[in-house]
Amino acid sequence: MGQKSWDKATFALTCKESEKKWNSLTLDGKIFCYCFLNKSYQDTNPDGTYNFWGTVLLDIDKNNVDSLTGIKICALISKKIKLNKFIVFRTCKAYKIYISSTGPKNEAEKRYLIENHFGTYTGN
Numbered sequence: 001m002g003q004k005s006w007d008k009a010t011f012a013l014t015c016k017e018s019e020k021k022w023n024s025l026t027l028d029g030k031i032f033c034y035c036f037l038n039k040s041y042q043d044t045n046p047d048g049t050y051n052f053w054g055t056v057l058l059d060i061d062k063n064n065v066d067s068l069t070g071i072k073i074c075a076l077i078s079k080k081i082k083l084n085k086f087i088v089f090r091t092c093k094a095y096k097i098y099i100s101s102t103g104p105k106n107e108a109e110k111r112y113l114i115e116n117h118f119g120t121y122t123g124n
Contacts (some may be wrong), residue, residue, distance in 0.1 A: 009052065012038035015092035018057065025076050032073050033059040036081045037095065054086035055095060062090070062118055074121035088118040 013021060013035075022035045035057040042051040056077055062070070078084050089095045094116035097109050104110035 009050070010038075010040050012040070015096065018092055022057075022059070023080070025073070025080065027069070027073055027076060034073075034077050036077075037092070039081075039083060042085075052083055052085075054081065054083045056081070056086050056088050056121075057092060057095070058088050058090060058118065060090065062115075070118060071121070075123055078121065078123045084123040085121065087120045090116040090118065 018035045018037055022033045024031050024033050026032075037055040037057055039052050039054045042053045044050055056074075058073065058077070060070070060073070065073075074086075074088065078086070087098075089098065094113050097104055097113045098117060104113055
């Protein structure tokens with residue numbers, strides 16, 4: 001049975017609000033910081049349960065963390081936030097460029113987005 005109201009389960013932090021909402025997790029003795037930036041309604045299953053989509057900020061350098069470690073980190077985050085589908089950015093600025101109706105405005109923004117967008121995690 002689905003939730004009574006999906007809109008009560010959604011939220012969105014501003015970039016300023018997100019500065020104080022970072023959490024940490026440990027993987028293989030290393031500490032990683034993340035921020036659950038937003039959660040929005042995606043659709044409803046035939047059985048009435050709601051599906052949500054989220055955005056996570058993850059403070060890692062993708063040039064120094066291999067993709068398998070990145071997936072493991074996302075799996076841990078998924079368990080903590082109880083959401084199995086989310087998009088991952090390093091910074092709120094990259095997220096804002098990504099959601100902008102115009103997209104990257106110049107080559108510098110395009111490069112910044114490429115360097116700070118990790119992709120989409122879809123766990124089970």
